[in-house]
Amino acid sequence: MTATAENPWMAEFLSRGGPMVEFENVSIGFEGNPVLRDISFQVALGETRILLGPAGGGKSVLMKLVNGLLMPDRGRIRVFGRWLNEMNEDEIFQMRAHIGMVFQESALFDSINVEDNVAYRLEEDHVPPQEIHERVLEVLRFVDLEEAIEKFPAELSGGMRRRVSIARAIIGRPELLLYDSPTGGLDPITSSTIIELVVKQRDVSGATCLLITHRLQDAFTLATHRFNLRENRMEPIPNHRVDPGTRFLVLNEGRVVFDGTTLELTHTEDPWLREFIQ
Amino acid sequence: MRIFSPEAYAKSVVASVQEYSLLCARAVANIFSRPRYMADIYAQMDSIGAGSLPIVVLTGFFTGCVLALQSAVNLKVFGAVNMTGELVTLAMIKELGPVLTGLMISGRNTSGMASELGSMNVTEQLDAMRALGTDPIRKLVTPRLVATVVMVFFLTIISDACGVGGGAFVAVYMLKLNAAQFFHTGYMSLEHGDIVEGLVKPVFSGFIIATIGCYYGLRTTGGTRGVGQATTQAVVSSSVLIILVDFLVTQLMIGIFGR
Numbered sequence: 407m408t409a410t411a412e413n414p415w416m417a418e419f420l421s422r423g424g425p426m427v428e429f430e431n432v433s434i435g436f437e438g439n440p441v442l443r444d445i446s447f448q449v450a451l452g453e454t455r456i457l458l459g460p461a462g463g464g465k466s467v468l469m470k471l472v473n474g475l476l477m478p479d480r481g482r483i484r485v486f487g488r489w490l491n492e493m494n495e496d497e498i499f500q501m502r503a504h505i506g507m508v509f510q511e512s513a514l515f516d517s518i519n520v521e522d523n524v525a526y527r528l529e530e531d532h533v534p535p536q537e538i539h540e541r542v543l544e545v546l547r548f549v550d551l552e553e554a555i556e557k558f559p560a561e562l563s564g565g566m567r568r569r570v571s572i573a574r575a576i577i578g579r580p581e582l583l584l585y586d587s588p589t590g591g592l593d594p595i596t597s598s599t600i601i602e603l604v605v606k607q608r609d610v611s612g613a614t615c616l617l618i619t620h621r622l623q624d625a626f627t628l629a630t631h632r633f634n635l636r637e638n639r640m641e642p643i644p645n646h647r648v649d650p651g652t653r654f655l656v657l658n659e660g661r662v663v664f665d666g667t668t669l670e671l672t673h674t675e676d677p678w679l680r681e682f683i684q
Numbered sequence: 685m686r687i688f689s690p691e692a693y694a695k696s697v698v699a700s701v702q703e704y705s706l707l708c709a710r711a712v713a714n715i716f717s718r719p720r721y722m723a724d725i726y727a728q729m730d731s732i733g734a735g736s737l738p739i740v741v742l743t744g745f746f747t748g749c750v751l752a753l754q755s756a757v758n759l760k761v762f763g764a765v766n767m768t769g770e771l772v773t774l775a776m777i778k779e780l781g782p783v784l785t786g787l788m789i790s791g792r793n794t795s796g797m798a799s800e801l802g803s804m805n806v807t808e809q810l811d812a813m814r815a816l817g818t819d820p821i822r823k824l825v826t827p828r829l830v831a832t833v834v835m836v837f838f839l840t841i842i843s844d845a846c847g848v849g850g851g852a853f854v855a856v857y858m859l860k861l862n863a864a865q866f867f868h869t870g871y872m873s874l875e876h877g878d879i880v881e882g883l884v885k886p887v888f889s890g891f892i893i894a895t896i897g898c899y900y901g902l903r904t905t906g907g908t909r910g911v912g913q914a915t916t917q918a919v920v921s922s923s924v925l926i927i928l929v930d931f932l933v934t935q936l937m938i939g940i941f942g943r
Contacts, residue, residue, distance in 0.1 A: 475811050495819075502817045513812035515804075527816045530719075574816075 416504055416581070419487040426451050426582055426614045427472055432481035434467060441467050443660045445481070449616060452651055454608055456625045457618045459657035460682075465618045466510060468657070469586050472616065473505055474498040486581070503527075506575030506613075507584040511591075512567040514559040520546070520570050521555045527578045545573040549603055565596035572603055576611070583607065583615040589624050601627050602640045609633040622683060628652055629668040656682070703903070707821065708895050714819075714826040721827050728831035732793050736839060739788050744843035747780055748772055748850025756859050766865060772851030773870030777882040779934075781844035786889030786926040789836055791919060794897035797828055798918035801901025802911040810902070820902070829894040836890035837883065844882065877941025881934070888929045896922040 427449040434442045442464040449455045457465045470476045471483055474490050483490045485501060493501065514523050521542050522529075528538045546552045549569040559567060568588055575583060585604060589597035601624045608615060609632055619625050627640075629652040634641045643649060648668045656664035656671075656679060664671060664679055674680060714720075755771045801824060804810050810820045848870060855861040900918035904910045 470811070473815055475814055499814075499817050499819065502815055505815070507812070507815040509808045509812055509815075511808060513808035515809055515812070516807075526818075530816065530818055 413500065413504070415488075416486060420451070420581065422487070423451060424487055425449060425484070426453070426486065427455075427616070428484040429468075429471075430482050430484070432471065432478045432483060434464075434471065434476065434478045434480075441660055442471075442478075442657075445657075445660075445662055447655055447662060447665050449614060451614055452612055453614055454628060454649070454652045455614075455616045456628060456652065456654050457616060457657065458620075458622070458625060458654060458682075459663075461620065463657040464660045465657055466586050469507075469584050469616065469618060472582075472584060473502060473507055503531075503578060504580050505582045505584060506578060506580035508568070508571045508575050508586060508588050510586045512559070512564075512571040514567055514570055514574070516559045519556055519558050520551070520562070523559070523570060524573045524577055526574065541577055542573075545577045546570075548576070548606075549573045563596075565592055565599060568592065568596075568600055569603065572600075572607070576607060579611070581613055583613050585615065585617040587618050587620060589619060589621055597621060597624060598627075602633075604628065605631055605640050606633040610635070625654070626668070658682075704895070704899050707825065707899050707902070708891075710821050711825045711829045711895065711898070714822045715830065719822070721823055724823065724827035725830050728827050729835055731796075732789065732828075732831050733835035733839065736789050736792055736835070737842070739792060740785055740839045740843045741846050743784055743788050744776070744781060744846035745850035745853075747784055748776055748847035748852075749854045751775055751780070751847070752851035752854035752859065756855070756861075765859065766861065767869060768851070768855050768859065768861060769866035769868070769870035770873040772855075772866075773848055774873055774878065776847035776851070777844050777874065778878050779930075781847055782840050782882055782885035782889065783927065783930050785836065785840045785843040785886065786893065786930075787923055789832070789839065790889070790893045790922040790926060793832065794893050794918045794922040795915045797894065797897030798900040798904070798915045799911055801898055802904030802914045803908075805902060805904045806907050806910060825894070825898040825902075828898055829891065832894035833887055833890035836886045836893065840882070840886035840889075875941070875943065877937060877943060880941070881937040884937070885930055885933050888933060889926050892925045892929060893922055896925065 425448040429445050429447050432442060432445045433440065445468065457468065459465055467476060471478060472485060474485075474493075477491070486504060488497075488501070490498065515526070521539075524542045524545060525538045528541060533541075542555070543552060546555055549572055551566060551569050551573065554562060554566060554570070559570070562570065572588070588604065589600050592600065604615070604617065605628060607613070608628075617628070629648045630643055630646075631640050632643050632649065633639075650667075653667055654664060654671045655662060658678070664674065664676070671679070671683065674683075751772050752768055756765050756768050759765045759767055759771070801810070804813075813820050813823065848867075852863060852866050855866045856863045897918050900914040900921070904914040906913070
């Protein structure tokens with residue numbers, strides 16, 4: 407059973423439509439240092455929102471705010487049509503059942519093997535063991551890591567860990583996926599594999615996703631490619647078109663400096679932004 | 685150079701006490717609501733209980749031995765060497781058994797909890813757990829709290845028994861005292877309040893060991909260096925608190941039982 411079927415409010419929200427994520431004048435700081443300042447933006451249903459910006463700009467903090475792992479000092483955040491500041495802790499835990507998150511350093515549980523890592527959410531939901539095993543195999547096949555099912559995180563390479571992390575995030579069939587630098591620290595070939603997986607997941611499930619990346623080529627690959635299921639490979643969108651569902655949010659020093667489409671970004675007149683994307 | 689601010693320091697102390705109190709309250713409240721992680725409780729009981737058994741047995745036994753030796757030397761001056769059994773039994777059951785067991789388990793397990801949870805914290809595994817819909821306090825802290833309180837209680841009883849056994853060993857084989865007299869005087873000296881005192885203290889020690897270890901683990905920042913610092917601070921705080929609470933409980937028990 408999917409988490410959506412268990413939560414009537416989620417099914418109602420999906421039928422009603424509206425933005426999946428909405429930030430309204432959000433600010434947060436740590437030990438007196440502001441990290442995000444007056445951030446406002448929306449992510450529509452089915453949209454792929456790519457977060458760009460220099461390191462230390464508050465992108466990972468923003469991602470944790472979406473998932474309720476951090477709470478803003480000012481402003482408010484709405485996810486799936488519900489304001490996070492009006493939800494109690496149990497409701498936030500229920501909301502997280504609809505969100506998959508891939509962490510910057512994978513954040514796999516190092517004392518359990520790949521199967522248990524991927525199955526974690528289903529085991530918490532008391533899904534029957536046979537169904538858990540089948541679904542773990544299904545998602546590991548999706549990320550092409552079926553053979554690593556018995557391995558422990560310490561035995562995996564950086565790219566493999568990232569793929570296990572993606573498998574763990576998608577096993578609950580979430581409506582919203584958060585990727586925190588899924589290609590960070592990886593070599594270009596492995597990065598391409600991970601981005602292909604992100605595109606595949608986007609085009610197969612149609613889930614809304616937010617993705618942080620430091621590699622502009624990854625961002626533009628997401629905007630200009632689609633997944634061909636028949637040939638099981640990623641291919642460019644014909645006629646040099648771009649994916650209309652992909653939008654960009656650029657942060658600099660805790661502020662939004664750009665919020666728009668791929669074409670708007672590539673044709674920007676803003677000198678800082680031009681220098682950044684070049 | 686940053687100027688020391690007494691106001692900021694006072695605020696940070698109050699915030700720490702508040703955080704610790706909230707953690708304790710939530711860890712205890714989780715015992716009475718679902719889901720309960722029974723498998724984690726049993727795993728922790730095995731790790732804390734069975735794992736700590738050798739050090740508790742050895743510490744208890746040799747403390748009893750040393751106590752018998754030292755007390756016999758001084759009691760001999762007053763011609764009261766046959767009271768060694770009474771002294772060893774009372775000291776072990778009322779004071780040394782609970783405190784030394786608490787300190788030994790604190791050294792072994794507070795550090796383990798702080799470093800395990802601290803490592804999970806700095807590698808974002810705790811955030812991942814929360815993102816996957818699991819409350820880390822329910823999953824990690826409550827099982828450790830239950831397991832530690834239960835196991836420290838039983839380990840203290842074992843330590844008391846080993847201590848009295850160690851005292852008897854020295855009394856019989858080195859001081860050439862009568863074994864029956866040693867155990868009889870020891871048994872006769874004990875009163876109801878002494879047993880209660882000896883069994884109440886490990887409950888507090890277990891609570892301190894688990895909550896302090898988890899508290900420092902959960903607030904760890906600053907990578908592997910931070911994990912090391914958290915571990916050290918956890919062991920120091922837990923050891924000091926065990927002795928402080930031992931003093932307070934002793935005072936309370938004297939107030940209640942009059943001895």
